[in-house]
Amino acid sequence: MKHMLEMTCDELSAAIKALGLPAFRGRQIFQWIWDKRVGDFAAMTNLSRDLRERLAGTMTALTGRIIRSREASDGVIKLLIEWPDGERIETVMIPTRPGEAPSARRTACISTQVGCAVGCVFCASGLEGVSRDLTAGEIVEQVYLWDTQPGAARVTHVVLMGMGEPLANYEATVAAVRILIDPDRGGLSARHITLSTVGLPDQIRRLAGEGIPLNLAISLHAPNDELRRRLIPAATGVSIDELIDAGCEYFSRTGRELTLEYVLLAGVNDSPACAEQLADLTRRLRCNVNLIRYNPVAGLPFSRPAEREVVAFRDRLRRLGANVQIRASRGADADAACGQLRRTGVSS
Ligand code: SF4
Incomplete structure (x- = not known):
């Protein structure tokens, strides 16, 4: 059923x-x-x-079982959820910061697949590949779980940035978004939902035609094709030019500015030359750049640049005319930050 x-x-x-x-x-x-x-x-x-x-x-409304909960020192909470077939995913709640009203902003970071086939070389979620897609109900259920935690206010924002490539599970992801923005069901504003994709140009164009003004974030992570293909092996068949073209179409049809996500890896993609190439790309579409400090994953050979290098990279981009900010990194001490989610829920 x-x-x-x-x-x-x-x-x-x-x-x-x-x-x-x-x-x-x-x-x-x-x-x-x-x-x-x-x-x-x-x-x-x-x-x-x-x-x-x-x-x-x-029948059951809720099919997931919470196996484990971890809370980071900054209030970010991560749940490991098991579905009836034994498959597991993680989902994260990013609450307001200290000093803000408790209900001001509750952001659920949700998964769309069990694991991920994209296999970004710096990310924990892709280490074991993908096992299956989540259904629309399982995607929505993660938000529902956060809505119904004891004493919790309702979720105000959703980011499809957990495990998986949302556009590789297109139908279920779009169906879930439609449920979340249905005034009789999820009741969220589409403008409070962000879909993050590594970039499938045909699916980005298809999404642009859905009539849903979602925020779209493209995980770029490198300013040229050669480096991008080393960091994101699954991106081998897609050029940055194709992504920019699809992004421009998304903006022209939805009116939503795009975000380019760029995880900073020390000594890999944080050089002045990379900043200059990235700035060139930002002139070609309406976008903001989100710089993400790398969150270390046990066993992977990458590290976060020193803070002065992160700031220098941002400032160089700004001088070159890009809209750019450094994303606050939260949840890292519970392995709940970007790139740290796993099917097992534990770091090795
Ligand atoms: S960064 Fe995103 S797209 Fe890349 S492997 Fe991790 S979950 Fe998949």
């Missing part, structure tokens, strides 16, 4: 009716699930006990 978080109110009512129950029960259950964020039939107190037990025996 379809995951309950994928169902519209009409679909849920039809499923309930197929069980021989009145359709209005479907609407009641839909309200519990989405208005009250109650996914446990036992807690749906306006349903009879008989009905609750029957529903619990035939």
